[in-house]
Structure formats: C-alpha cells, structure tokens
Amino acid sequence: MKKTILSLLLAMFATGTLWAWGGQGHSTVAYIAEKHLTPRAKANIESYLNGRSIVYYAAWMDFNRTDPPMDVTRDWHVDYWTDDMRTDANGNPVPPYSVSQIKRIVSEMSDFRSLSDSLVNINIKFLVHLVGDMHCPVHIDFPTSRPMKVKEGKNTIKVHKMWDGRVLDSKHNGLSPQQMAIELDRYSATEIAAFQSGTPDDWHIESVEYSKRAIDMIPANKQVSYETYFNKVIDIAENRITLAGYRLAAILNSIFDK
Amino acid sequence: MKRLILTLIAILTIANITECFAWGRDGHATIAYIAERHLTPKAKENIEKCIDGRSIVYYASWLDNHRAEHKSWGKLSHVCHYDIHSFESIGKPHKYMKSTINKLKKYRELTDSARKVTIYHFVHSFGDYHCPGHVALYDRTGEKPKRIHTSSYDFYLNAKKSRWNYHKLWDAGIIQILHPDWGYMDWAHALDSSISQEYIDKVTAGTWEDWLQDVAKTTHTVYNIFNRVPKIKNAEDALDKDLSVVDGQMLNEFGEYASEQLLNAGLRMAKIINEIFGE
C-alpha cells in the first residue's frame, strides 16, 4: 500500500525517472552552495542565469531528460564504482560519468568569458546538478547494487528507487529546502575548508565508501523496513548533501571568482 | 513513515478538493511575495497598516477563498479580450482592473473595510491577469470575430494520456507540479535573486494596460507550444477529440513561461503599490 502510494506520488510529480535527491535534496545542495559563494562568483553566475538563483536550476537536469538534445546527458547522473572498470565498444575503459563530466566542464569553463553565454548557462545547470548526484550513495553504480532489490513486506523495489528522493522526505517532509540548508550548514570555516579540499576524483572515492556503507546497511535477506532503514541512513544522506553543497561552492568559486 | 505518507495523502487530497484559480495558491503567493521584496519600506509599512499588520502575501488568494461569500464578485470579468493579430484590446477593456486601481489610488478616502477589500482584490487579480488562462484571443479576419477557445488546447499528459484541460494546467499550478516541495519563499528566492535594474525597468515600463497586452502576446506563444506537436485521438476518451500529447519537456516550457510571468507580475505589482502607498 505504502509503496503504491509513494510510487504514484512520484509518478505524479516526476517527469524524469531517476531522481537522486529529489527536488528537496537538490534544492538544499544549491542553497548551501549559494551561501558559500563569494559575492563576485555569485554575481557572475547569476548574470548568466537572468538574475535567477542556482537553486532554480538544481533539478533542471532531471526535468529536462526527455528533451531530445539532452539525450547525451542521460548517463551523466551516475558514476560507476572504480573496481568495476567499464569498457566501451572498443574495449577501452570508460571514466566515471558524472565525475568526468564535472572535470570536463570545470576545465572548459576555466576561461568562461571566452565561451558563449548559452554554453556557460548550460554548464552551470549541469554543475549544480551533477555535484549533487555524485554525492548520492545510490548514484554510485556498481554491478552488485544496480540490480539489487529489497523487499518491504510484500513489495519489491530497487534499492535505487527506494532512495530516490525519499530518504530525506521520510524525516524532513515538513521542512522547506531553505530551512534544511540552514540546519545542515553548521560547520566552522576550518571544517568547511577541509571538506572542500581535494579533487572531484578524491570525492568520488569517498562517495564509493559511503555508497558501500549505505548498501551494507541492507540486511542480508534483503527484507527491509523503510522506516528503520531510512533512520539508519539519514545521517549519511544529510552529510552527503552538506558536502555536495560545500564542494559545489568550491567548484563554482574556482571558476567564477575572477 | 506512516505519518509522512498520511501527510502526503492529506496534501494531495486537499489539492484535489480545493478550488484553485489562475496560478494556484503558490503562484499567487509567489507574485505577492516578489512584490513585497520590491516595496519601498514606506510603501510596505503603509499598505500593511491597512491590512491589520499582515503581509500582502497572506491575502494573495483571499479572493478565491472568499468569493463564495460575495456572489457579486463572480460576475466581475477576470478575462481580457484581445485580437490575435494586432493584440488590440477589444470589448470592455479591463473595466474591473481599472476600477480597482482607481479605488486603490484613493485609498485614504475609503472606509477601513472598503480599503482592505480593495487591496485583497488588487493583490489577487493583478496576478490573475498575468495568467494566460485569463486571456481570450479573437480572430477578426472573418466576417464575425471568432474566439480562439482555450478548450481547443486541452491535451493528454504524458504517454499515459490522462486528459487535462488548458485551464487546469494553470489552475492546478504548473509550478506546484514542477516543485511540489517549494514554498513561495523558495520560488521568490529562485526567480528573483539578482534581477538587474535594467530588467525591472524594462518590464515595468509603460502602463498596466501595456503590461496586460504583453501578457496577451505571450499567451500566443503558449498556444504555439501546443500547436507544435501533432494531435492524436485517444480511444478511451469519451469526447473522442484530437488532442496534443504534452510531455515532460513541454511541461518545462510552460514552467519556464510561468516563472517569467510570476516574476514580471510581482515586479509590476510592486511598482503600482510603491506609486500609490510610497508617500
């Protein structure tokens, strides 16, 4: 019953399929990042967004998946696990998707003023979303977890589906994303600097660890209770969202604070 | 968990049972809140004094909620009529808006309750008039003027082909569909983060009649989004009409259009309130 309702809800609200953090989580990531942008970076970014906030575009990539020109971005939302080197048709290893896209965009944007306005605009939309996605434990796509299903009572559901958008909702349905950001963004400047250090590759490795932890919390018999499971992973979810926010700010500052 | 689901159910139930008009509640609140953010301190203080110290956002949907108690309001025309080619205003041009704004200008002379009600009318209707659902377009090239009926822009939503009507797209709040977890503060923050003075000057130039004409023109572009896709018949639909199938991508285009209208309506509302209450 619960499952039917939840899936109906998602079907009603969602135009995309995989939602990672859901609208609330992605908006929260963007709110946190925005608070840590330098004034110059913020002004530069918003001049490319018609004066809108990055929050507006936090889930834009999810909303626009069905747009044919966006077809190429379909796989960008996930990363695979490093131990599971994927290969392309020619047998060459494929780098992780969102991480490699983030790296590509960052280097492309190093001199953003030389790019067309529309390219900068879309790159910002990509970054605000992908940095969130790469921190989402179920967006680390490894062979054992991808097809993994769990059971709650009689219902069977994919692990990815169970997470998507719901973990946060389970506990914080009453909070607006703006308030969530205020609650989560409570670290000292030194701590934030530590979170922001490193490269997207380092963060990816760290993401894999968290992903494993989240998967390990699923009982061996795959029988879960959403409530118990969500209570266990909520700390991970909140932590990943906060870090995604700080790191998004670091990336955007490195590009736009000039 | 149970509580969560029940809360969600409650939200959905209420979304189904309450009547919403034009932008839906969140849209109207967003317009009023964007306006509030652009009020001068003096204008904000003055207008709030007239409405028991509350925010204008509180009254953004008052008219929808209380129209049942005031039958005569139902007869007020909330639709603007325009020629589809010249965008000339036809019929009685915005009589209701005109009288509301005129009353507002003389707010000092009104009784307390008349002043309040005029403000409630203004903060709601001004948003209404920025909604494409409130624009009627006419083709006058033939012998008789022909209304382009919005009902011809009913559509099927997604591949599942649930039938929607044009009005519901705006009424049920396209924006609520896109961001169910955003409130009006989130919307205002997202849309109105660092709007340039240049943009404000551009959209608030001219008179309110010009602004409404501008809305009529853009309504045309909304129709074109529908016209872009071929129409199909759905065997299960009792009415057996050819309708467009709207997909997620088109919903985004409507969302984008709606976002722009909400911002413009808010900025323009602020301009009028500042002019009247700013001194």
Place this chain on the structure above:
Amino acid sequence: MKKFIIIIAALCCTYNASAWSRHIHAGIAAIAHDNLTEEAKKNITELLDGKSIIYHAQFVYDNADNEAYKHTKVWKNVAFTDKNKILKAKKAAKHENKDVRNAQALEGLISSLNALQSGGLTKEQTRDNMLYVITILSDLHCPTHYVFTDLLEKRKSFYYFNDKKYSYLTYWESNSVRGTFNWKTNEFVHQLSRKTPEQVADITNGSVTSWIIGNAPLYRSVYDLLNTGTRFDGQTLRLWQNKIYPISTEQVAVAGYRIAAILNSLFDSNAPQVKIK
C-alpha cells in the same frame, strides 16, 4: 487516478490519530525559534549540536516506536469535564475511552518542565525533555487534543465531500491550515510571527497550566463547527473552511509564541520567568 483518489479518501477516513501534521509542527517550531532571545538560541543550538528546534520538531513522532519512550504514549491529550474542568491523569487513566486514557499530556509536560527547571540532567536528558515540551505544547494548541468527556461522540464527526467521507479530526490535523495556505517552515514565520509586544504579552501571560486550561472554552466551540454528516460541495466546503482557518492559524501562532516564552524562561536567565502551575 480516480482509483488513487478513492484510496486516499478511504485512508483519510480510517486514520484517526490527531495531531498537527509535520508541516505545522515545523511551522510552530519556526515561529518559536524566531522569538527566542539570543542567549536562549545560543544555549539551545549548543544542546542540539548546531541544529535548531525546527529540525527536531518531529522528534517525538520519529521516536514513537522507541521502547525508551514508551511511557510517553499517554502524553497525548488533555481531558476536560462538561464544565471545562480538567480531568486528572489518575482519573483519566481508568476511563473506558482510549482518547481519555491518553489524556496525560499535561502531566507529561509538567514532569518535563520540572525536570528541566530542577537541573542536574545529562545533555541528552535535557534535550529530550525540551523536545517533549515543544511537541506537547504544539499539540495542545490543536483542538483535537482536547477531549471533552461530554463530547466524545463528536470526536467521531465526519463530513462528506463529493460523496466521500472524511473525518473531522483528521481534517484539523493538516487541512485546517493547508486547506487555505500552503505555507512551509519559514513562511509560517513570515505570515504569523508579527505580533505586537502587547499582543505577545497577552498570549504569554499566566502559567503553562493556565494556558492549557484557558484554551478549553475555545477548543470546545471548535467541536460545534461541524454538524456530523454534513454534505459539502466545493462552494460550501470553502465557506466552512473560511470559518476554520482564522482559528487554526491563530492557534499555530499562539503555540509558537508560548513555546518561545517557556524556552526563553528555561534557557535565558535574564528572560521573564514563566510559571509552570
């Protein structure tokens, strides 16, 4: 879709737990937070490891199934006699009606407040007791938590909308506000946390117990707002809701200000002291 709505309608009728919904709890906590003194805010933030009372507004519900908090299950309602006299916990505990048996919220509130006032608690105990105070005080500004022994039948009141049956108490839980406003957390503050100092003084005047007892006459009248079995259509439902939302939103505001007053009194030694009894 139609089937879905029917399922929802059916669920709404059968579910009969009455409390504010999550959105309203968060809203009340946000109003309270907005009215804390700097000192109280600082102490509470420290107690909650950097988070705010808004984040924890659901604490009691999230822990409803936790064994350690089992004794708090009866801290739900307050019961009153037909003369609006409060029913003592001992008497309520023996009542045949479950809602009356659960009417030990005032005792729970007082025991938490006493524990906080007397001090000597661990950080965790302080936190738990404070969060109980917040939740119980929020709930005790929801009329459905007031059980009048002469009006027990009225707790089963229901109405029809478009021929579907809805419970009145469930309506209060969420839709008494949500039927009119879609406010989220900070928006409750923007809309409702704008009382004048005189109004605040009036709301927070008296002791905690006197607040609770003082609410009784108004909340009793709430039970009279619906003739059970009423059939509404869109318009008549709207007219009915227009009578309810001024009451529900005002109670949300009142709860927020009172919670702020008691928290200030507990966590800021310079703030005016609020008496418990």
